[in-house]
Amino acid sequence: MKTTNKLPPRNTGTQLNYANQNLSIFQNQKPINLRRYTTGAEEMRRHQNSYGSQKRNESNEIQKQTKGKCQHNTADKQFTENGRQQHVSSLSDSQSQQPPLVMIKCQAKPQFENFKNHANAKNHNFITQQQRNEKPHSFKQIAQVNSKHLSNCNELIKFQVYYVGDLQNAILNQNAKNSEMFREHIVVSFTYIPLIQKSEIDIQQIEDKKLNIPLARNKKYNKTIIFDMDETLMHCNEDENDKCQFKIPIEFEDGERIVAGINIRNFAKEIIQKLSDVCEVMVFTASQDIYANQVINILDPHNNLGKRIFRDNCISLDDNHLIKHLGILNRDLRNVVIIDNSSCSFAHHLENGIPIISFYNDEKDNQLIKLYRYLCQYILPAEDVRPIILAHFKQDKLIQYETVEEAVKQLYF
Known part of the structure; x- marks a missing residue:
């Protein structure tokens, strides 16, 4: 399906460096066979949900190094790491085989994150x-x-x-x-x-x-x-x-x-x-x-x-x-x-x-x-x-x- 300007391209997350931290910036990329017409706000929220668990784990690690008060929890760390690997794997699978969408999005929210410079x-x-x-x-x-x-x-x-x-x-x-x-x-x-x-x-x-x-x-x-x-x-x-x-x-x-x-x-x-x-x-x-x-x-x-x-x-x-x-x-x-x-x-x-x-x-x-x-x-x-x-x-x-x-x-x- 040829993309037209009446609907926005679907959003995918791209990692950029933000003050030496990885911050996900959603950039517009043209889809191959997909179009939709609300915004990428929900997709952004879903990404941040998964990204949030990673950020919380990193925060705990920093507190452990600076204060020496946090006890190492191997089970929790392994659970988080497994979840992160599953998330990365699911992203790879979704990129190779996207499910068909019937509901489309007509850009209700501008993607301010996609600045050229x-x-x-x-x-x-x-x-x-x-x-x-x-x-x-x-x-x-x-x-x-x-x-x-x-x-x-x-x-x-x-x-x-x-x-x-x-x-x-x-x-x-x-x-x-x-x-x-x-x-x-x-x-x-x-x-x-x-x-x-x-x-x-x-x-x-x-x-x-x-x-x-x-x-x-x-x-x-x-x-x-x-x-x-x-x-x-x-x-x-x-x-x-x-x-x-x-x-x-x-x-x-x-x-x-x-x-x-x-x-x-x-x-x-x-x-x-x-x-x-x-x-x-x-x-x-x-x-x-x-x-x-x-x-x-x-x-x-x-x-x-x-x-x-x-x-x-x-x-x-x-x-x-x-x-x-x-x-x-x-x-x-x-x-x-x-x-x-x-x-x-x-x-x-x-x-x-x-x-x-x-x-x-x-x-x-x-x-x-x-x-x-x-x-x-x-x-x-x-x-x-x-x-x-x-x-x-x-x-x-x-x-x-x-x-x-x-x-x-x-x-x-």
Whole structure:
């Protein structure tokens, strides 16, 4: 099957050197017989799950050498090594014989990791020689220090804020719900937001893609809430055998037909309806409209959304990467909020961006409920949303620190 530009290439992991550590960067490579149309976010998560066990084992080895307190566990080491070998073997087998995919992915999330000039990463001030012996994914130092002070009232107040409280809990308690996803989310944001911010934007692109959207009238609040779609409000299954709530047929211009499995995030329909009653709500997705419209019809059956914005209005970086630049809107940015599971998508508007962890198929997910309460309490009544967002999530300050563990410790504890 010949690859076309209507669907993204499938992603495969490539090891690059990151401050003398092996960091997996997902690079776009053209498939031979496969196409799909959600992003590589789930594939990235699966890789990090396997990669995380390796990182934890390496961290234990370093602690043993420096402190001499860790006892060598041959059985655990052998179990980890066997698991690693099985993972490498399975990757080799999958490369030689890929199973056929019926569910395809229409690039909902741009692959920010695939920058042509990776050498530029060495110039960022958050990559230093100090990272040689650090394992930022573990956050052990933070957990050991701060777990003794949870009775402090100021610390407890922080736990009440959306995202930040769950992130703190994820750092302090590795067994907490969604702990790994919150840890991975902050690591990805720390690593790639500076890369996006330092990438040049063609101003002419913004001018060419500007939208003339009439202002919503007769709303209680003059706010515009923008939702990303894939992995924020829903997830498109990669495998036809995966459990799904809905199946939608897609027929492309060349006559190709596929069936996509869709899982809707808990409270996704309700948050669109409830917010639409009091303010303007939009969906901004990097997916193509031929797929996204059918999904949005499920999310918004009563057509409450003020606007649906698709891939054609995303801004292209490096001719290959898409971001959601709020400059295409004819809106006062004091009243605009964008919610996306990839903070890189709004890296040029961190003062307007609210993070959320990715959704795949968690039937007990409650992030949108927490988000709705946060929006009602802090965002909708605000005269200017930007200082509030910066004060709560502090993503603009991540670049000031040399390591992700230092950033998390200083900003969120």
